[in-house]
Amino acid sequence: MIHSILPKPREIQVEEGFYQGGPERMEQICDDSLETEGYRLKIGAQAIEMRAKTQAGFYYAEQTLRQLQRQNGGKLPLCEIVDAPVFAHRGFMLDCVRHFFPVTDLKRLIEAAARMKLNRFHWHLTDDQGWRIEISAFPKLTELASMRPFSNFGRSMEYGPHGGYYTKSDIREIVAFCAERHITVIPEIEMPGHASALLSAYPEYSCDGKPVAVKTRGGVYADTLCAGKEETYAALEAILMEVMELFPGKQIHLGGDEAPKDHWKACPLCQRKMRQEGLKSEVELQCWFTDRMAAFLKSHGREAVVWNDALKGGGRLSPEITLQYWVGGDDASTVAHANAGGAGIQSPNLSYYLDMCYGVIPLDRAYAYVPYFPEQNRKESTIGVETPIWTEYMPDMKKVGYMAFPRMAAVAETGWCGTEGKDAQSFRCRVKRFLPLVSELGIEPAPEAVWNMKKSARIRDALNYWYHALTWADLMDFVSRLRQEKKERDAQ
Secondary structure, eight states, rough: OGOOOOOOOSSSEEEEEEOSOGGGGGEEETTSSOOTTTTEEEOSSSOOOESSSSSHHHHHHHHHHHHHHHHHHTOOOOEEEEEEOSSSEEEEEOOOOOOOHHHHHHHHHHHHHHTTOOEEEEEEEETTTOOOBBOOOTHHHHHHHTSSSEEETTTTTEEEEEEOOOOOHHHHHHHHHHHTTOOOOEEEEEEEESOOHHHHHHHGGSSSSSOOOOSSSSSSOOOOOSOOHHHHHHHHHHHHHHHHHHOOOOOOOOOOOOOOOOHHHHHHHHHHHHHHHHHSHHHHHHHHHHHHHHHHHHHHOOOOOOOOOOOOOOOOOOTSEEEESSOOOOOOOHHHHHTOOOOOOEEOOHHHHHHSSSSTTTTHHHHOOOOOTOOOOOGGGEEEEEEEOOTOOOSSHHHHHHTTTTTTHHHHHHHHHTTTOOOOOHHHHHHHHHHHHHHHHOOOOOOGGGGTOHHHHHHHHHHHHHHHHHHHHHHHHHHHHHHHHHHHHHHO
């Protein structure tokens, strides 16, 4: 079953027979002619030769060997494989705010991702519903903001407090675990919106200084960090200094999504800041805020990533900031960002969001997505793909496994193979043979019957999902946001 490898290798040549030697006959050879993460694997009758330019390449060759051995009853078929990824960024995101996951569960998910040759773990650590990372300079973030009294996501009620946080020791353990698997961890610290948890502990960094509660529901809240106070930037810089000490990777995610401007419009300090900097709108203020934090990161040798709706409303950001596209992407601002040389990561919510049920995003839809925007003139601006796992409706790893697998494998295949020569039938066959490597980690994928349901079943599944996910209050909040956004567009 040489052709059952996932992701699909670039080139395969197969011979009759199986490897007859032992582990001592395996040789690793450095080969600078290969691509950075690429490898050449030759399994002969008496010897195995691995060639790679980097340790990552050798690791991916080992993952291919693991699959071949598992899928061939412990034997290794004679073959030669030449392989390398198309995209540099092949990631997954886990939201540990809406539901907290212990380190042991994180390791299982990371190991499963590594077996699919994913190389980025985007760790969503802060939001309205909790703060999950220890920061020594601000102890109340974990003392007060890491817990909420109950959880009410959609129509699901979870009684009793929920929370937790990762100590610095926990984080170092996860970072090291990922490094062994050639996965870079990208921490996300949300700003200026999705800041309810931070402001519940330190309300002085809001515009009005009034007490704020850690949120128990999903949604978008007006609790926004004050952009007019220099104290806000000093606090964020102190937080980011500790974040950078823990995470050696080059990128830090600054969130930037769904940031209401209500308080900024009424805040004398924010309005003064706009006048001082020559900013014409609160949208421009957010971009100025983001550029300032990105410049701080750059001064320490790091790069900023933000969600693409940080540009909603016609904003402009430094092209040195990477945009993560989750919604839209064909508007003038995001196209201009790409055409100015700004890099982009594709995470479309209606193709890659794994909190969506299979009725909304069937396996074939996730697999078929082409991670380029035709409106952008610079195709090369897309540096990779990433599948987010938002956990409002995922209280444990059992649910994460069901929702993520096999759809995460579809994203992994696109990240490694690109979009040329996609074959959904071939992929489905290969993913079925790959999933036992996930199951043996204690993560149980969804049954094949739900991967690609018939239209009627999809409709029922989607309606059931939205019924349980959205309450009347959620719908009213959504409509209100749409109206407010229209007013802002009309005013420009």
